[in-house]
Amino acid sequence: MYKRILIAVGLLLMLAGIFGFSYMYSYDHRTAESLSAYCRIDFQSSHTESGALEGAVLTIWDSRYGTEKLLPQAVLYTDGTAWEMVATIKQLPPPGETDPSNRFKNENKLFCELPKASLKAVRNADEVRVRYYYEDGQTIDLPLNAPDLEYWKAQLQ
Template structure:
């Protein structure tokens, strides 16, 4: 009987260790995932604004990145257009899974269902006006942002996203 109890505790301990290793490796893999483009890594939204006469006024980029760890976005970003760098200050916000759950906002209910245990990290940046003509002419555009745990995300736009950005910047005169 005593041997059976020891074996049971040993097997239970091994199972707990294996489950912990699997859980840690899974969450690490999600938080340190690789992607070939910015939109494959996170959700992005690029919007332009125009004056009443149809002249291009500016553009903003919003990013939503969901992670299991509590690493926070740093309020800085860099846009690269064919190698030229445009450093920017960003507005950032992190919402924990508990905060989203407590809000019970109909707008976030789909987010809660899709990412119930992840932190929602938002980055909002206004593109420098001088970068807009460079984006329109660029063959490649990359965007870089940073987390406070030392992780740097530096990814290019894929071809459809780059074409969308360029179309958003066409003046409506």
């Protein structure tokens, strides 16, 4: 009797572990149609006191269950033209220390300054894509959706 209960509990724990692992794996390898659907992004431009465009920065927050870190590089594509960017990265410890509902996720933050030469290309682009990399070889390469592209263009006027 106890042996059957022990076997049932063991099988139940194995199934729970398998489903939990598959959920975490599928979340870390999720698909999306646009960059803002995949992760949280922020785009800000800076202007001089006279109102001239000075530069722009892109910040990406990508949460995942895996502990892989971002690589400090990103590529901006404007209608197929590549603009390589050196990025600053930071991986925060799992937010579960402050938020129990997300205690197993790691938040990866990528911060990069767009090359000045790319600003005019972004203003005139029909498609803008951003590519960034993880140390395990995973590459995230997604376009901006139409509202985000219009927002970026408005920021660069």
